[in-house]
Amino acid sequence: MSTTTATTISSGHEGTIxxxxxxxxxxxxxxxxxxxxxxxxxxxxxxxxxxxxxxxLTKLNFANLLVQxxxxxxxxxxxxxxxxxxEIDLSAGVTSGLSMAFFIILTNKAGWDWRVSILAGFVVGFxxxxxxxxxxxxxxxPSFVVTLGLFLGFQGLQLALLGDGGIYRVEVPELKAIMNxxxxxxxxxxxxxxxxxxxxxxxFYDRMRRKKSNLPNRPLILLFIKxxxxxxxxxxxxxxxxxxxxxxxxxxxxxxxxxPFAITIxxxxxxxxxxxxxxxxxxxxxxxxxxxxxxxxxxxxxRMSAFIICxxxxxxxxxxxxxxxxxxxxxxxxxxVLSGVAAAVVGGVSLFGGRGRLAHAAVGxxxxxxxxxxxxLLGLPxxxxxxVTGGVLILAATVDAVSRKRAxxxx
Amino acid sequence: xxxxxxxxxxxxxxxxxxxxLQGINFKAYAGRVTALVGDNGAGKSTLIKGLAGVQSYxxxxxxxxxxEVHLNSARQAAALGIEVVYQDLALCENLDIVQNMxxxxxxxxxxxxxxxxxxYEATQTLAGLKIRTVKSVRQKVASLSGGQxxxxxxxxxxxxxxxxxxxxxxxxxxxxxQTEQVLNLVRRLADSGVAVIIxxxxxxxxxxxxxxxxxxxxxxxVAHLKATETNHLDVVGYITGTKSMEQA
Numbered sequence: 001m002s003t004t005t006a007t008t009i010s011s012g013h014e015g016t017i018x019x020x021x022x023x024x025x026x027x028x029x030x031x032x033x034x035x036x037x038x039x040x041x042x043x044x045x046x047x048x049x050x051x052x053x054x055x056x057l058t059k060l061n062f063a064n065l066l067v068q069x070x071x072x073x074x075x076x077x078x079x080x081x082x083x084x085x086x087e088i089d090l091s092a093g094v095t096s097g098l099s100m101a102f103f104i105i106l107t108n109k110a111g112w113d114w115r116v117s118i119l120a121g122f123v124v125g126f127x128x129x130x131x132x133x134x135x136x137x138x139x140x141x142p143s144f145v146v147t148l149g150l151f152l153g154f155q156g157l158q159l160a161l162l163g164d165g166g167i168y169r170v171e172v173p174e175l176k177a178i179m180n181x182x183x184x185x186x187x188x189x190x191x192x193x194x195x196x197x198x199x200x201x202x203x204f205y206d207r208m209r210r211k212k213s214n215l216p217n218r219p220l221i222l223l224f225i226k227x228x229x230x231x232x233x234x235x236x237x238x239x240x241x242x243x244x245x246x247x248x249x250x251x252x253x254x255x256x257x258x259x260p261f262a263i264t265i266x267x268x269x270x271x272x273x274x275x276x277x278x279x280x281x282x283x284x285x286x287x288x289x290x291x292x293x294x295x296x297x298x299x300x301x302x303r304m305s306a307f308i309i310c311x312x313x314x315x316x317x318x319x320x321x322x323x324x325x326x327x328x329x330x331x332x333x334x335x336x337v338l339s340g341v342a343a344a345v346v347g348g349v350s351l352f353g354g355r356g357r358l359a360h361a362a363v364g365x366x367x368x369x370x371x372x373x374x375x376x377l378l379g380l381p382x383x384x385x386x387x388v389t390g391g392v393l394i395l396a397a398t399v400d401a402v403s404r405k406r407a408x409x410x411x
Numbered sequence: 412x413x414x415x416x417x418x419x420x421x422x423x424x425x426x427x428x429x430x431x432l433q434g435i436n437f438k439a440y441a442g443r444v445t446a447l448v449g450d451n452g453a454g455k456s457t458l459i460k461g462l463a464g465v466q467s468y469x470x471x472x473x474x475x476x477x478x479e480v481h482l483n484s485a486r487q488a489a490a491l492g493i494e495v496v497y498q499d500l501a502l503c504e505n506l507d508i509v510q511n512m513x514x515x516x517x518x519x520x521x522x523x524x525x526x527x528x529x530x531y532e533a534t535q536t537l538a539g540l541k542i543r544t545v546k547s548v549r550q551k552v553a554s555l556s557g558g559q560x561x562x563x564x565x566x567x568x569x570x571x572x573x574x575x576x577x578x579x580x581x582x583x584x585x586x587x588x589q590t591e592q593v594l595n596l597v598r599r600l601a602d603s604g605v606a607v608i609i610x611x612x613x614x615x616x617x618x619x620x621x622x623x624x625x626x627x628x629x630x631x632x633v634a635h636l637k638a639t640e641t642n643h644l645d646v647v648g649y650i651t652g653t654k655s656m657e658q659a
Contacts (some may be wrong), residue, residue: 009537011530012549030554209527211522275523280506284514294501295515296486354505405615 013216015203017349020222033403035360037396042367049374056377060245063256067179069369070258071320075336076343076361077269078390081306084273085286085343086353087136087143087308090337091128091150096318099124100178101161103319104168104328114172121315128154130310134303143307155334162330169327171315178261179324182254185242191260192234195267200227258320262362265316269358286353342393343368350400367392414477415440416575416606417462417493418655422471424457431457432468433630439575439623444597444607446617449627455610458627459577462608463495464488476574494568495577500560504553509533511552512567520561536570537562540599544592550622558589567595569605576600577608582616594620614643628652 008230012023028036049056075092082089088093099121105116128150135146162168169178185189207217238255246252273279284292285302293299317336347364349356370391375385412612415438424432431454439445444499449455460466462475464482473489488495502511509526512533518525531549533548545555552560561581568576578597582590597620601607611617615625618638626634626649634649648654 009534009542009545010547010549011534012547032551206527208585212525213531215527215530273525275526277517277519277524280510280514280517280524284503286511287503288501290499291501291503292514294485294497296489297515354503 007233010408012215013210013218014382017219017222020218030406033152033348033399034357035348037399038360038363041346041392042363045367045370045374049370049377053374053377056374057243059240059243060247061377062374063241063245063252065366065369065373066241066254067258067324068373070179070256070262070364071317071324072336072339072343072369073262073362073365074265074317074320075314075340076347076365077266077358078310078317079337079344080349080356080358080361081282081309082143082311083341083349083351084282084353084356085303085306086351087303087306088096088147088331088341088351089132089143089307089314090147091132091154092147092310092314092317092340093333093335093337094151094154094158094335095125095128095311095333096314097158097328098128098161098314100318100328100332101158101330104170104322105161108168108171114175118319121318123310125311125315129308132302132311133307136307136393137303151337155331158330160334162328164330166330170322170325175323176326177323178258178319179256180326181257182241182252183260184255185254185403188242188255191255191263195263196227196231196234197326198267199230203227218239223301247322258323261316264286264315265310266358266362273358278305280325283354286355288354338363338393339368339389342389342396345400346392346396348396348400350404350405351397352400364396415474416476417608418472418477419458420472420474420644421474422458422461422468424454424461424468425465431630432461433651435471435627435630436633437625438635439606439608441574441606442604443600443622444609444620445623445625446600446611446621447608447610447627448614448617448646448650449626450526452629453650454630455627455628456579457461459495459579459608459610460627462488462493462577464493469582475594488584488595489571492572492574493577494571494573494575496564496568496579496581498580498583502552502560502564503553507551507600508555508563511563512570513535518573532570533566536566539603540566540596542566542596546658556589556641557584558586558592561589561593562596565593565600569600569603573605575608577610580612581609582611582613590616614646617646618643627648 016054055061075096077091088247102124103117103121106112106120107114132143132150135141136143141319153274203223210217241255244251244253273282281292281297281302284295284297285299289299318333321332344356344361345351346367347360347362349360351386371388371392372385375388417439419435419437422432422435435458446457447455457466461468461482464485464487464601473482480491494508503514506514509530513529518529521590529546539546544562552563555563555653565576565578581593581597585593594616597607597609609617609621624636624638624641624646625632626636626646628649629652633655636646645654
C-alpha cells in the first residue's frame with residue numbers, strides 16, 4: 001500500500017495493482033467504459049472474419065486494412081473535436097472533398113506548385129471551419145442545420161469546380177506515395193521506438209513531478225505493463241508489415257507512409273486535449289456550457305476553434321483519400337462523413353459531448369473498416385455492408401445513452 | 412470586524428415600471444454568516460446578481476472593504492474576491508473534482524497544465540475544510556451526491572481565496588445528513604475569516620448557521636436581526652409583511 005499522505009482524500013493513484021484494477025472495474029460499471037466496447041468488438045470481429053475467410057488474416061489484407069482505415073481514422077478524429085462540444089459537422093466529408101477540388105484545380109489547371117496548392121486546401125478548411133463556427137457560436141444556428149446546408153452546397157461547389165462527373169488525376173508522386181508506398185524496414189522500427197520513448201518519457205516526467213509534490217504514484221509495474229502491451233502490439237504490426245506481402249514478383253514491404261502522419265496527429269491531438277488549457281476548456285464546454293461560461297471560459301471562442309480544427313483535419317483526410325485513389329472526383333468525401341461519425345461513436349466518443357478521446361475514434365475507425373473489409377471479402381452484396389454498419393452505429397449510440405444514464409443514476 | 416466586507420447603500424434597480432430594489436441597505440462582515448431571506452419576488456436574486464457583477468444596479472453605493480466599487484462584470488467581482496455558488500452549482504459532470512475546482516483558472520507549467528500542483532492544492536483545500544465525505548479528488552463530478560457537489564462548489568470558492576462567498580439555496584435539494592454537512596462547512600468557511608451570505612427559504616437552516624439575518628420584503632429591506640436576538644416567528648412575520656421595523 002502507499003504511504004498515507006497528510007489527508008484522507010485519495011487521488012486514485014494509490015494502492016497496489018489489485019486496487020487499481022478494482023478501481024477500473026468500478027469505473028466501467030458506473031458507465032465510464034471508454035474504448036472497452038470497441039476493443040472487444042474489434043477482437044470479436046477479427047475472430048469472426050478470420051474464421052469465415054482464410055484471406056482475412058493475411059499480411060496483405062492487414063496492410064490493406066490499415067491503409068483503408070487511415071482516411072476514416074483522420075475524419076473521425078477530426079469529428080471528435082466537434083462531438084466533444086456536443087455539436088456535429090455533417091460537412092466534414094465534403095469539406096475534405098472541396099479542399100481537394102481546389103488543390104487539384106490549382107495544381108493541374110493553374111499549374112501552381114503542389115505544396116502551395118496543399119496550403120490553399122488548408123486555407124479552404126480554415127475558412128469553412130470559421131464559417132460554421134461563426135454561424136453556430138455567434139449567430140446560434142444549430143450546427144446540424146449549418147453543416148447539412150454546407151453538405152449540400154459544397155457538393156454543388158465541387159461539381160461546379162470539377163465539372164459534371166469530373167475526375168482529375170493526382171500527378172504529384174509525393175502525394176500518391178502517402179497511401180501507396182511504404183517506408184523502409186528500419187524507418188518503421190525507428191517510428192515505433194520514437195513513439196514508445198516519448199510515451200515513456202512523458203510518463204516518467206509526470207511521476208517525477210508527482211513524487212516531488214509528495215503525491216502518490218500508480219505502481220510502476222502498471223506503467224511497464226501498459227508500455228509492454230504497446231511495444232508488443234506495435235512491434236508485431238511493424239514486423240508483419242515489414243515482411244514482403246506481394247503476390248507478384250515485385251516485393252512490397254514496410255509500414256505504409258501514412259502511418260507516421262496519422263500517429264503523429266493522434267499523438268499531438270491527444271496531448272492538446274489532455275494537457276493544454278484549450279483541451280480542458282473544450283471538455284468543459286462539452287460537459288456544461290453554462291458552467292464553463294461562469295468559470296470565465298470564452299465559450300464562443302472554444303466552439304469556433306473546435307470547428308476550425310475539425311475542418312482542417314478533414315482536409316488531411318481529403319489528402320489521404322486523394323492519395324489512395326490517385327484522383328480527385330466531384331463526389332469525393334460525400335459518403336464518408338456518416339462513417340466518420342459512426343467510427344467516433346462506436347469508439348466510445350459520446351454524442352452528448354464532453355466524453356471521448358482521439359484514440360477512441362481511431363479504434364472505432366478500425367472497427368468500421370474491418371466490417372467493410374470483412375464483409376467485402378465474404379463477397380456479400382454491398383447492401384449488407386450498409387445494414388451492418390448502420391446497426392453497429394445504432395448499437396453504439398444506445399450503449400452511449402445507456403451508460404450516460406447509468407452514470408447519472410449513481411449520484 | 413468593524414468595516415463590513417460588503418456594504419450596500421441605497422441600492423436601486425428597476426425593470427421597466429417594476430421597482431425590484433427600492434433603496435436597499437445591507438452589510439455583511441468577515442467571519443459572519445449573513446442570511447438573506449424573503450419570499451419569492453422579494454428581490455433576493457436581483458440583489459445577488461448585482462453583487463456577482465452579472466447585472467449592475469441602477470443607482471446606489473457599493474463598498475467593498477470600505478472602498479467604493481463598481482461591479483459591472485462577473486470577472487470584476489471575482490477579481491475583488493466575490494464568489495457566488497449558484498443553486499445549480501455549475502459544475503462540469505464530465506470533469507473530476509480537481510479539474511472543476513480550477514476550471515477557468517488552471518495553473519500552467521509552460522504550455523501544459525500543471526496537474527500536479529492543482530491536485531496538491533485541491534487536496535490541501537479540501538483537507539483544510541475538514542471535508543471527509545469525498546473519496547478521491549480525481550473522481551468525476553458525475554459520481555458525486557448533491558451534498559458532495561455543494562462541497563466541491565464551496566471548496567472552489569475557498570481555493571480562489573474569496574473574501575465574500577454568496578450561497579444561493581445551498582441546502583435546497585439535500586437530505587438531512589447532507590444538509591448538516593453543508594451547514595457545518597458553511598460555518599467553518601465563515602470561521603476561516605470569509606464573509607458568507609446565504610440565501611435560503613429554510614429558516615431552520617438559517618437559525619442553525621447564521622449570525623445575522625436580513626429580511627427583504629417587496630424590494631425593501633425590512634429588518635436586520637441578530638440570530639440570537641430573534642426567533643422563527645418574528646422572521647416569518649417580517650417575510651410575510653405582517654411585521655415591520657422602521658430602523659431598516
